[in-house]
Amino acid sequence: MILSALRKSLLEKARAWAKAEGLPLPENLTLGAPPAHVAADISLPWPMAVAKSARKNPLEIARSLAKSFEGVLEIESVYACAPGFVNIKLTDSALRANLKAITLTPETYGHDEAAGSTPSVLIEFVSANPTGPLHFGHARGAAFGDSLVRILRRLGRKVEAESYINDAGRQIELLGLSLMARYQERLGQPAQIPEGGYHGNYLKAIAAEIKNGEKWKADDFNNFAMDRILKEQQRDLQTFRVHFDHWYHETGLHGSGAVQKVLERLKEYDMAYEKDGAIWLGTASQEGDDKDRVLVRSDGRPTYFLPDIAYHLTKIERGYGLIIDIWGADHHGYVPRMTAAMAALGHPPQQYKALIYQLVHLFRGEETVRMSKRSGDIVELREVADEVGVDACRFFFALRTPNSHMNFDLELAKKQSSENPVFYCQYVHARIGSIFKEAAKQGILGTDEPLPGPNARFLNSPEEKALMVKMAWFPELLKSCEKELSPHPLANYIMELAGLFHPFYEKCRVVDPANAEVSRARLLLCTGVRDVIREGLGLLGVSAPEQM
RNA sequence: GGGCCCGUAGCUCAAUGGAUAGAGUACGUGGCUUCGAACCACGGGAUCCGGGUUCGAUUCCUGGCGGGCCCA
Numbered sequence: 001m002i003l004s005a006l007r008k009s010l011l012e013k014a015r016a017w018a019k020a021e022g023l024p025l026p027e028n029l030t031l032g033a034p035p036a037h038v039a040a041d042i043s044l045p046w047p048m049a050v051a052k053s054a055r056k057n058p059l060e061i062a063r064s065l066a067k068s069f070e071g072v073l074e075i076e077s078v079y080a081c082a083p084g085f086v087n088i089k090l091t092d093s094a095l096r097a098n099l100k101a102i103t104l105t106p107e108t109y110g111h112d113e114a115a116g117s118t119p120s121v122l123i124e125f126v127s128a129n130p131t132g133p134l135h136f137g138h139a140r141g142a143a144f145g146d147s148l149v150r151i152l153r154r155l156g157r158k159v160e161a162e163s164y165i166n167d168a169g170r171q172i173e174l175l176g177l178s179l180m181a182r183y184q185e186r187l188g189q190p191a192q193i194p195e196g197g198y199h200g201n202y203l204k205a206i207a208a209e210i211k212n213g214e215k216w217k218a219d220d221f222n223n224f225a226m227d228r229i230l231k232e233q234q235r236d237l238q239t240f241r242v243h244f245d246h247w248y249h250e251t252g253l254h255g256s257g258a259v260q261k262v263l264e265r266l267k268e269y270d271m272a273y274e275k276d277g278a279i280w281l282g283t284a285s286q287e288g289d290d291k292d293r294v295l296v297r298s299d300g301r302p303t304y305f306l307p308d309i310a311y312h313l314t315k316i317e318r319g320y321g322l323i324i325d326i327w328g329a330d331h332h333g334y335v336p337r338m339t340a341a342m343a344a345l346g347h348p349p350q351q352y353k354a355l356i357y358q359l360v361h362l363f364r365g366e367e368t369v370r371m372s373k374r375s376g377d378i379v380e381l382r383e384v385a386d387e388v389g390v391d392a393c394r395f396f397f398a399l400r401t402p403n404s405h406m407n408f409d410l411e412l413a414k415k416q417s418s419e420n421p422v423f424y425c426q427y428v429h430a431r432i433g434s435i436f437k438e439a440a441k442q443g444i445l446g447t448d449e450p451l452p453g454p455n456a457r458f459l460n461s462p463e464e465k466a467l468m469v470k471m472a473w474f475p476e477l478l479k480s481c482e483k484e485l486s487p488h489p490l491a492n493y494i495m496e497l498a499g500l501f502h503p504f505y506e507k508c509r510v511v512d513p514a515n516a517e518v519s520r521a522r523l524l525l526c527t528g529v530r531d532v533i534r535e536g537l538g539l540l541g542v543s544a545p546e547q548m
Numbered sequence: 549g550g551g552c553c554c555g556u557a558g559c560u561c562a563a564u565g566g567a568u569a570g571a572g573u574a575c576g577u578g579g580c581u582u583c584g585a586a587c588c589a590c591g592g593g594a595u596c597c598g599g600g601u602u603c604g605a606u607u608c609c610u611g612g613c614g615g616g617c618c619c620a
Contacts, residue, residue, distance in 0.1 A: 030564065038567065045567095051603075085566080332551090399561070405555090405615080405616055407560070418586075423586055431584060435583050436583090483564075492561095492562055495572075509583070
């Protein structure tokens with residue numbers, strides 16, 4: 001973890017320096033990756049940031065600061081650069097040590113030492129209605145949430161993934177009635193799917209499994225339909241490599257009296273009030289919401305909002321320090337409401353985050369595909385995963401910020417899948433696999449032999465150094481993902497790392513019996529790249545194949 | 549009508565307020581008797597428009613234009 005160690009030493013030096021200079025002490029130092037034309041590994045823009053308040057020329061600050069960094073263990077050279085950067089080149093030995101750290105414990109490289117003190121996190125995502133199969137619209141949220149969970153876990157945070165199941169209410173009655181209609185249809189009886197019911201073919205398939213349905217009551221149809229649909233959803237998510245620690249059922253809230261309890265709690269806190277016979281929550285005080293919201297209608301029926309608050313109260317009560325909801329943009333209007341509700345329950349506002357991802361614009365050629373479960377015109381997650389592949393699909397999502405409005409052409413998706421950048425990254429992994437096979441064949445290094453450390457001194461071409469520096473950034477990238485609460489910086493990083501490997505491969509012959517020591521050193525480098533690519537792809541739910 | 553998000557290369561997208569705005573793909577030209585050419589090298593191509601803040605704006609503020617979503 002060369003960069004976090006470096007940041008620590010630099011901050012120490014910089015604070016001592018600032019104190020002596022009478023400048024404001026830096027709280028933190030941002031390490032940046034300089035652009036390609038700059039001959040440096042690390043860059044600090046800090047002098048420019050303080051130049052104004054210090055009333056000094058940023059370049060002079062940078063010069064002076066750079067001087068104070070001389071002698072830091074990991075630094076080969078340090079210099080100031082206009083308009084006010086401090087640029088740093090790392091020593092070969094620091095890079096070598098980092099490379100060894102990767103290859104020794106690749107599965108924990110990137111772990112944050114300070115993770116122990118952070119609160120436990122609950123991330124809720126997908127939470128699809130149990131009234132039909134998962135459609136492609138769910139895929140983005142599923143990939144987003146699952147990758148985020150994996151990355152936070154990799155950093156060492158305590159994270160749990162949860163999906164909420166809306167298995168109560170009118171929609172379930174409609175589902176049961178729709179299934180009943182399909183069943184009667186199967187028996188040749190006249191049947192009508194109710195108004196607002198579900199017309200998808202999946203209910204025909206479920207109806208075909210029913211035995212002795214003539215004795216069933218409404219609840220039996222409800223439960224049978226939900227059970228089958230949930231199993232399908234869970235199977236699809238498994239295929240998509242999305243894992244949940246908990247499935248939380250709404251019915252459990254009603255059964256346990258949690259809904260009633262949260263209402264009493266809100267009244268007790270003086271957050272809920274009665275007006276026109278209904279019970280309201282004062283959400284309008286929350287920025288973004290323009291009016292208060294009804295919790296219980298004047299006829300005594302709760303709105304869908306109330307059980308949702310009850311559900312979120314259980315998240316607080318279960319002891320999570322940070323509560324994250326991941327919703328599609330079609331629910332963004334819900335954010336201020338739930339934020340207000342969490343605040344009303346006394347949960348610290350900075351410990352609740354609702355993340356919104358933009359919906360995927362799906363089309364075939366020129367034609368937009370609308371997702372409507374009720375009409376039955378849906379593109380299932382499973383279909384796309386089967387046709388395009390889980391790897392290509394997940395990497396495609398992982399590359400984009402959740403805020404991007406993506407276009408996804410189903411017609412081109414399959415064609416494009418062979419051009420998907422994921423293969424560019426996976427190819428690196430497969431290529432390295434071949435290199436090791438060749439090395440074993442040539443007797444350079446048995447695959448089980450311990451890797452040599454000191455030989456890394458032979459790694460001094462620009463291509464090799466670029467790879468080592470890039471790998472040193474991996475732990476920082478994971479932290480960026482945490483800061484932005486998005487996996488997309490990692491996916492883009494993997495692309496860049498892969499982009500550095502291919503030219504290395506062209507210029508640097510790895511397996512060469514005439515230069516066994518260089519070969520071993522390069523094999524060590526390859527091991528590091530392979531590990532970082534494999535771990536990185538793994539965090540995105542993408543496989544790292546030995547062969548393609 | 550109000551709110552949230554977005555507008556970057558032909559296309560799909562990157563870029564904690566930083567240096568010469570990057571990739572993939574498409575297009576053009578080269579490169580396999582040597583570890584996988586699913587690759588590499590080179591080339592042309594881009595910040596929606598107008599103001600403002602800043603030493604510095606794709607990024608922040610503001611007014612338009614265009615699109616997605618939610619609400620009334």
